Structures are given as structure tokens and as C-alpha cells.
Amino acid sequence: xxxxxxxxxxWLFRDFSFSVKPGELVWLRGQxxxxxxxxxxxxAGLSRPEAGTLTLxxxxxxxxxxxxxxxxxxxxxxESLVFLARLHDLExxxxxxxxxxxxxxxxxxxxxxxxxxxxxxxxxxxxxxLALEREPSLWVLDEPFDALDVHGIEAVNRLLVAHLARxxxxxxxxxxxxxxxxxxxxxxxxxxxxxx
Amino acid sequence: xxxxVFTLVAGRDLRLAGRRRFEALLPVVxxxxxxxxxxxxxxxxxxxxxQIAPGVVWVxxxxxxxxSLNTLFASDFQDGxxxxxxxSRHSAVFIVAGKALAHWILTxxxxxxxxxxxxxxxDMHANSILTLVAGLMLGTPVLSLLGGIGAALxxxxxxxxxxxxxxxxxxxxxxxIFGAGAVGMVDMGLSASGHLSLxxxxxxxxxxxxxxxxxxxxxxSMS
Amino acid sequence: MNRSIRxxxxxxxxxxxxxxxxxxxxxxxxxxxxxxxxxxxxxxxxPTDATQGDSYRIxxxxxxxxxxxxxxxxxxxxxxxxxxxxxxxxxxxxARALAPTGAMFTFLALWTGAxxxxxxxxxxxxxxxxxxxxxxxxxxxxxxxxxVESIDDVRRADHAGALLALVGAINVPIIYFSVKWWNTLHxxxxxxxxxxxxxAATMLQAMLLMTVAFWAYSFxxxxxxxxxIILERERQAQWVxxxxxxxxx
Numbered sequence: 069x070x071x072x073x074x075x076x077x078x079w080l081f082r083d084f085s086f087s088v089k090p091g092e093l094v095w096l097r098g099q100x101x102x103x104x105x106x107x108x109x110x111x112a113g114l115s116r117p118e119a120g121t122l123t124l125x126x127x128x129x130x131x132x133x134x135x136x137x138x139x140x141x142x143x144x145x146x147e148s149l150v151f152l153a154r155l156h157d158l159e160x161x162x163x164x165x166x167x168x169x170x171x172x173x174x175x176x177x178x179x180x181x182x183x184x185x186x187x188x189x190x191x192x193x194x195x196x197x198l199a200l201e202r203e204p205s206l207w208v209l210d211e212p213f214d215a216l217d218v219h220g221i222e223a224v225n226r227l228l229v230a231h232l233a234r235x236x237x238x239x240x241x242x243x244x245x246x247x248x249x250x251x252x253x254x255x256x257x258x259x260x261x262x263x264x
Numbered sequence: 265x266x267x268x269v270f271t272l273v274a275g276r277d278l279r280l281a282g283r284r285r286f287e288a289l290l291p292v293v294x295x296x297x298x299x300x301x302x303x304x305x306x307x308x309x310x311x312x313x314x315q316i317a318p319g320v321v322w323v324x325x326x327x328x329x330x331x332s333l334n335t336l337f338a339s340d341f342q343d344g345x346x347x348x349x350x351x352s353r354h355s356a357v358f359i360v361a362g363k364a365l366a367h368w369i370l371t372x373x374x375x376x377x378x379x380x381x382x383x384x385x386x387d388m389h390a391n392s393i394l395t396l397v398a399g400l401m402l403g404t405p406v407l408s409l410l411g412g413i414g415a416a417l418x419x420x421x422x423x424x425x426x427x428x429x430x431x432x433x434x435x436x437x438x439x440x441i442f443g444a445g446a447v448g449m450v451d452m453g454l455s456a457s458g459h460l461s462l463x464x465x466x467x468x469x470x471x472x473x474x475x476x477x478x479x480x481x482x483x484x485s486m487s
Numbered sequence: 488m489n490r491s492i493r494x495x496x497x498x499x500x501x502x503x504x505x506x507x508x509x510x511x512x513x514x515x516x517x518x519x520x521x522x523x524x525x526x527x528x529x530x531x532x533x534p535t536d537a538t539q540g541d542s543y544r545i546x547x548x549x550x551x552x553x554x555x556x557x558x559x560x561x562x563x564x565x566x567x568x569x570x571x572x573x574x575x576x577x578x579x580x581x582a583r584a585l586a587p588t589g590a591m592f593t594f595l596a597l598w599t600g601a602x603x604x605x606x607x608x609x610x611x612x613x614x615x616x617x618x619x620x621x622x623x624x625x626x627x628x629x630x631x632x633x634x635v636e637s638i639d640d641v642r643r644a645d646h647a648g649a650l651l652a653l654v655g656a657i658n659v660p661i662i663y664f665s666v667k668w669w670n671t672l673h674x675x676x677x678x679x680x681x682x683x684x685x686x687a688a689t690m691l692q693a694m695l696l697m698t699v700a701f702w703a704y705s706f707x708x709x710x711x712x713x714x715x716i717i718l719e720r721e722r723q724a725q726w727v728x729x730x731x732x733x734x735x736x
Contacts, residue, residue, distance in 0.1 A: 114347060115487045132351055136344025140276075142283040154272050155352045413654060417647045421637050430633055431651060434626040435658050438665035445669060466661070477654055484646040 084120075086256055088206060093228065093238040095246060098258035104241045105135070105210055107258065111239060112208045130205025130236070131156070133212060137194035141183040145174065145193050148182055158200040168199035172223050187215040198227050204235035213242050221247060269354035273362030274369075281370050292374040295328035299382050310387045317386035318396060318447035322440050324382075325375050325400060326407065330432060332371050333411040334425045336363060337482070341419050350486060356479035360416070364408045364475065372404030388447075395450045395460075399443035402463040409474035410435050416481035439466060500577050500717045501726045507710040514710070518703035525696030533689040542606035547690075549599035551697040552592045553617070555705060556624060557659075559589035563631075564656040567649035577713075579645035580720065582652070583635060584712035588705055590628035596621050616670035620663050627655045641720065 084107070088094050098104050109115045111122065112132035139148045146165055153160035153168075169175040172192040182190060191214060198207065207228075213221050225247055228238055232252055246253055281288040302320045303313055340346040349359050379400055383393035414432035418424045446459035529547030536543045563585040570579030597618065604613045612618075631648055638644035721727050 112351060114351065128351070128353075132347075134344055134347060136342075136347070138344040138348045140280055140339070140343065140345065142280050143276075147279070151272070151276055152348065155269065155348060155354070157353060413650075417634060417651060418637070423633075423637050427633055427637055430626070431630040434623050434630065434662070435654065437623060438658075438661050441665045441669045462665075473657075477650065481647065481650050484643060484650060487643065487646075 084258065088237045088239055090204065090235045090237055091232050091252075093232060093240070093248065093253050095253050095255050096239060096241045096258060097255055102258045104258055108132070108134070108208050108210050108239065108241065111206075124206060129208045130203050131198060131201055132208045132210075133194060133197070134210045135214070137190050139182045139190055139193060142181065144179050144181055145169065145185070146178045148193060149196055152197050153200055156197070158197070158202075160200075164200060168196045169193070171199040171227065172196045173219060188217055188220060191215045192220055192223075195224055195227070198224075198231070201231070201236075204231070205237075207231060207236065207238045207240075209238065209240040211241055211243070213244055267358065269349075269352065270358040270362040270365070273349065273359050274366045277363060277366035278369060281366070288370050289374070291328040291332050291371045292378050294331060295324050295375055295378055296382065298327065299324040300385065303385070313386045314388055314392075314451075317383065317388050318392070318444040318451075319440075320386070321379060321382050321396060322399075322403075322444045325379070325404065326433065326436055326440060327429075328375060329371050329404060329407040330411060330429050332367065333415045333428050333432070336367055336412060336415040337419055338415075338424070341486075346482070346486070350482065356482055357475045360412055360478040360482065361475040364405075364412045364478075367411070368405050368408040372400075372408055375404055376400045389451070391450050392447050395447045395456045396443075398456075398460060399446045399463055402460065402467050403439045403443045406439050406463075406467050406470045407436055409470040409478075412478040413474055413481055416478045416485060419482070419485035439463065442466070500580075500721050501724070503577055504714055504717055507714055511707060511710055514703050514707035518700050518707055521696050521700035521703065525693050525700055528689055528696065529693035533693055534687055540606075542603065545599050545603045547693045547697050549596055549603060550694055551701050552599060553596040553621060554698060555701045556589055556593040556596050556621065559585055559592060559705065560624060560627065560652075560659070561656060563589055564649075564652035567645070567652045571646045571649035576642075576645075576720070577717075579642075579649070580716045581709065581713050582648065583645070584709045584716060585705075586628055586632050586635070587712070588708050590625060590632065592701070592705075593621055593625040593628060597625065614670070616663075616667045619666050619670070623662055623666070624659070627659075631655070 086094070096104050096107065106115065110117050111124075111129065112134075113128050114132070138152065140151075143151070146169075149165050149168065150160050152158075153165065166175060166178065169178050172195055174189055174192040174196065177185065177189060182193070185193070191212075195212060201207075212224055216224065221244075228248065229252070231238065299320055302316065306312060306316065337346060340349070350356055376397060379397055380393050383396060388396070411428070411432050414428040417431065418427050421427060442459045442462045446456035446463070449456045449459060525547065530544055533544070533547075535541055563582050566578045566585065567582035569575060570577070570582060600615075600618045600621070601611050604615075604618075605611055631651055634651055635644045635648040638647055718727060718730075
């Protein structure tokens, strides 16, 4: 894909080309303000690039998880995950939901109202959706490890490895070092565009 | 397949409103309070009240319906739910339609049920009240549908609430005219079928045209 | 006015800037010239009306202003939608520039309508079907301007305005029809030229002259406003910087 993007009057990045292969995890790196989130949003299909083309198998990513968790304060954990699962045509049976929550070790709070959860716990619920995904598609994740503790990070890493093993691919940002085997990870630096 | 998301979103919105029942009732409370101000301002003479009643009830219904529009998309926008909905394989049109339905059930329907109470307060004849309710049944969905466009356009803006009013109210004027006019006809002993048919036509037009427009507005606001 | 000839103007803001700058003095000349001619004929040459005396002469401003207000709304909506559909920045800028002028003409139509109503009906305002429609049109303009000004992201504002203008344009016939219905139902007053089967030729002349004057004025003012918008939005571009440097020198 080759994209350019503006924020306001300034160019964030111009003619930035890259590709993500099946079974590959691309770790998008760059300074604050270099446009990592904007790039991810373009790849996800939420914004249009100012110029350039985006080619994706299937036309859209299999999953996008941004900074926000997409959880409603007033619903329970189970209700929230069921909604997200049904929204994205994933398995939403009671057993499937329980298993997904178990993968992220948040199963014990499955009847809790989201408002009562900590940030890290909410992130786990948001990421539990990935445990329901079966397709080898592209996952676009913006700071997925945000607010997670060591165990949470391990759980997510297991999910990512399993996804890559079945031929899926991942594009993510993370300000923390990734605890994944080096051979799976490709680092990609997003250069900071000077004001043109 | 896409029809499924319509019930999914509407069901979720209704469930959420059920967890905050008091807030869900605020528009109806406003409706009754605002309409009740008019006799205080105009005088309690039954003849005058009966004459202004259809207009007063309709205008207050308009304003009450607009009140809760601000929050139609705002909460989903802030917590990222709206993004997820737009990213799904489902058409945004059905998502918007689902939200509009939930909004109507939570705002329009209570207004329709509260209207006869106001009719009594304003000493309206039974036939007039019936026509008023019939008009509201046809007109309040139009308000929810048009309001969806306004809410989508003003997503995330500071001045959202009043701006929605300014944008949407002029578009709702035909509904107001035909709705209040229908009651006026009945008061004069004539048939209201013409007015109600026109309201029906507006409803059909809104059902078809408003959700796509609101979906387009969402895409604009989210990009 | 035939806009298709000028389509090449909209290729780039810089060429529009140059071309409009060249045309401006001529547009002002036309506007002022035709306005003087139109007003002269309207106020001095056209005959006194049988029923309304001399107070009717305000229609030479009122009617062209009302026409302009309605046409400019459609033009504005057209350019805004084009800017949205084709992602043409300049078209959106022109739409934004059109709004205040359209609103001004609407206000002028309302105000002159009131001036006409006073000697004719004795009140400053009458809920006549056309005046009421003009009032609602003013609300549509104000809504457009308020929405576009409230959104910080320029392109989002452009596109949002386009959608709103389109929805408004579709609604205008519905609103007009419903207001007419409302007016006849309540037997409201009507401001119009009473009963004269044929308008005196001079009256028609005066109105046409004023219409041309208003058109030229609109072009001039919209061009000026668009130029200002271009300078502001494209201030990072090289040609604008060169221009600023030249002005400063």
C-alpha cells in the first residue's frame, strides 16, 4: 500500500509505501505525532487518505481495535462482548463467549458492569473479541497492550502468535517492547514529515 | 443479514436506556412542563387554550424530540462503539435506522402517550385529541429520522445541542404544519384525512431518504 | 449565468485567484451601472400603481432580492455537493463564500417585504406565504453557516455543509408547499401586485435591470470572499507565499 495523509494543513506522511504479508506482524514505530494512529485508521478504512491506494485482501481488515475499547459503561462484560461478536458476525454462543473471556483471564468478571472494571480489565474485554476471530485476515491494533499487566500481555501475545500461525497478519503500534519471537516481527518506522 | 444489525443496535440502545430509566424520561417531562407554561403565559380561558392547543402541543413535541438527539450518537462516538459499528460488514444505513427506531421508542412513543393528558389540560374535544395523537404517530418518527441526520452532522461538536435545533427544526416545519393543521380541520368540523395523508407521505419519504443521508453524514463526521 | 464555460477556472485555486482578480473591477462596474439604471427606472420612470400608489416601488428591490436568495441557495448547494462528490476543494470554498451573500439577499427580501407591508397593511410583518418561506430560507442559510463554522476540520466542515445544503434544497419545495397550504388554510394576508393583468413594460424592465445588477454584485462579492478563503486555506502553498512577499515589498 502507498498512502499519503494530511492533518489539517500539514502533511503527516507522503508517499509512504509498505506491505504486510500473511503470517507477518508489522510493528509500526515512530515518534509521537508522526501519524501512526492516522495510518492505522486509514488502513482500517475509517479515514480516506489524501492520496494513494490501499489494497487489502477481502477489502477490509478482519479486526480493528483502536485506543477506545468500544464498551458501554452500562452493559455487563458478557453483553458487551456478545454485541461486538454479533456486530462482526463472530461466534456469539454462550460457550464461545465464555471461552474468549477465559483466554484473556477476565471470565471471572463476566457478569460485572463495565463501569466497575479497571482500565486494564476493560482492555482485556475489548481484546477478547480477537479470541473469537477465526479468519486469517489482517488485524489492525492501535496500542493493544495499553494498560495491560504482564499476564494480559502474555495472553494477547498467545492470540497474536496463533493468528499468525493460521496465515493471518497483524499491523500494530506499541510503545512497549514486544515480547514476541524476533522472526515473526518486522519493524517499520514511520518517518516524521517536515512541514512542506 | 443487514436486517440483523438493525434489531441488534436498536435492542442494545433500548437495553442501555433501561439501565438509565430516569434520563430516558426527561424529554417527556420537558414536554409536559413546557406545554403547561402556555396557559400560564396566555391566560386560562378555555376558548383560547383550545385554539392554541394543537400548535402548542406540536411545538413542544418537536422541541422535546430534539432534546435527546444530542446523545443519539455522542456516547457511541466517544467510547469507540460507533467506529466498530461502521467498520462492521453491515450497512451504516441499517445501523442508523436501528438507532432512529430506538430513539422513537424512547422519545416519540412516550410523547404520543402523554399527548392526551395535555389535550385534557387544554380542554380539547375528544375528536381533536384523537387527531392530535394520530398526527403524532405519523410525525414523531419523521422527527427521529430527520434528527438522526442532524445528530450525525454535529457529532463531537461543542455547540452540538443548539446547533442540532437550528439545523433540524426548519426541516421539521412541514410536519408541524400538517400535524397541527389536521387538528385545526377537525376543530372546524372538516376532515383531517388530507393532512394526515400528507404526514404519511412525509413519513414514507423520511423512511427511505433519511437513513442513507444520516449514514453519509456519519461517514463525513468520522473521517 | 453559464457556469460550464468557466469550469477550467476551478482547476486550481491559483488560477481562480488570478482570473477572478482580473474580472472583479468589471463586475463591480456592471453591478453599479445596472443598479443605477434599474433604480432610476423603478423609482422615477415606472408609472404609479392604481391601488398601491408609490409605495409599491419597493418591489424593484424586493422581488429580485427574493429571486437571488432562492437561486443562490441552489447554486451554493450545487457547488457544495460537487466539492463533496469530486473532492474539489475550490468548489467547497465557493459554496462557503456564497452563503453570506445568499443570507444577505434573504434578509433584504424580508426587510423590503416589511417595508412594503407597512403602508399596504399597516403592520411591519405579515405571515404571507412567500415571506414566511423566505424566513425559513434564512434559517436554512443560518443553519448552513453555523454548522460549517462550528466544525474545526475544514474538509469535514465542507462535506457536512454539502450534505446539509442538499437536504435543505430537497426540502425547500416541501416547505414552500406546506407553508402555502398553511397560509390558505388560515386565510392569511398576501402581499402581491393586485389584479393588474399585465405589468407595465417599464416595471418589468426595472426588475430585470435590478436582477442583472444583483447577479453581478453576487459574482463580485462571492469572488472577493472566495479569494480571501483561498488565501487563508492555501497559505502554505508557494504561490501564496510569493504573493505575500510581493505585497510586503
